[in-house]
């Protein structure tokens with residue numbers, strides 16, 4: 010079997026090489042003439058912002074990056090020293106699958122480490138009369154097992170803005186972006202809402218996106234994440250320009266921004282006399298005279314008679330007459346010896362022996378316990394619920410958009426998969442500016458990747474049209490291995506127990522030396538073609554197979570051909 014696998018694998022590899030070789034040759038021909046778009050990376054130009062942005066970062070300028078971005082040196086609060094450090098590794102580099110020379114991105118290199126990095130905005134974003142637009146690219150270059158790639162928009166306040174101390178508890182206003190663990194795929198939009206009554210800050214989580222999110226984490230392609238929050242409290246979440254979630258800050262978050270106007274009174278208790286039984290036993294019903302609660306469910310069937318052949322005087326078992334008292338039986342210790350009982354041989358072939366017991370039958374008078382029927386309860390008051398009172402914590406904030414101002418953005422992450430690439434972050438208050446920025450960055454990159462992806466297939470298609478003979482290669486490269494695999498599966502599996510004697514292996518002596526051996530495919534075919542013929546020795550065949558396998562072990566020479574000759578019979 011091993012050799013068969015190797016030989017079919019060899020055929021596949023050979024086929025693939027033939028195709029690649031042929032294409033490679035075609036490519037060198039073509040190239041002189043025209044297409045070089047696929048081969049040369051195009052010249053890349055860093056984008057410029059088409060309007061005002063609070064932050065627009067393309068990461069192409071390493072010098073700028075070093076001054077604008079601050080890596081956190083903090084420690085995570087309240088956990089073990091060793092794992093609390095923010096010591097994850099960030100790099101500015103080209104994507105692993107680079108389509109544009111010197112288009113750099115920010116890459117979280119390390120896995121299973123806390124990593125945080127942040128940058129101040131040009132000026133704080135204040136939630137007034139313009140929308141907030143947040144947009145950035147993420148590429149899970151190694152997929153994602155478990156971990157986030159979300160952006161935190163840090164609140165403009167004293168404790169947030171020393172970026173070297175950025176950690177998980179640093180106050181943020183919005184958290185936005187993808188996050189995954191196992192089969193739980195998320196695209197967060199969380200905002201912090203300040204309670205206007207007592208100033209407490211609470212996280213509000215948006216409802217789930219309606220789209221499937223799996224692919225963004227596993228296709229190893231760049232994806233563009235956009236969040237737009239407007240002064241009218243509406244929001245939109247887009248991926249690659251397509252809306253995947255939208256709604257209102259007032260209606261689509263948990264817990265809701267505004268508490269309910271009324272709540273159940275916690276001091277209200279169910280009155281003692283509250284009757285919440287919907288049905289009660291009919292108090293006027295009486296047990297009928299003839300209702301015998303004591304009548305048993307089953308009674309002896311008096312009509313049942315002893316079968317004629319029943320031997321009432323014979324015991325069903327007798328002491329075994331053949332058993333003898335063991336030598337070492339000690340009457341003092343073990344008691345009087347009694348031979349074990351065995352079924353009475355006289356009872357064999359008759360209905361039974363011993364005292365006859367009549368069968369039981371269902372009692373027609375059986376009624377069981379009498380219960381009065383149920384009727385509607387005239388005093389039923391319904392299920393009890395505490396009364397509603399005005400919610401003392403009630404407030405009505407009709408402008409949750411007016412969030413706390415944003416002073417900086419940052420990533421504060423932990424990931425099980427390395428090499429997450431971030432690029433082209435923009436924070437602006439103008440949707441068009443963000444759109445233009447995406448057109449100049451993400452959209453160009455996306456087109457390049459699509460071109461590169463289709464490039465190879467296009468070449469194969471073109472070459473096939475120009476060189477129809479290549480079909481022979483395709484057929485050979487797919488068909489031959491397939492034939493071999495089928496052949497191996499159908500005819501050689503029985504021999505798999507013994508690699509050494511595999512008769513199909515090219516170097517095996519038996520292939521040539523066995524007289525009349527059916528090792529050549531030409532010899533096999535006739536057996537298949539006349540399946541009726543050997544039917545008469547079918548039974549013998551089953552037995553012989555074992556023999557032959559056994560004989561194979563001691564007799565090397567003639568081993569192979571017996572079982573092979575018979576194999577087609579089984580079908």
Ligand SMILES: *[C@@H]1O[C@H](CO)[C@@H](O)[C@H](O)[C@H]1NC(C)=O
Pocket residue numbers: 204207208209268402
């Ligand atoms: C503020 O009010 C919320 C409910 O609206 C409550 O859960 C929270 O405990 C309050 N905070 C303080 C400090 O009283």
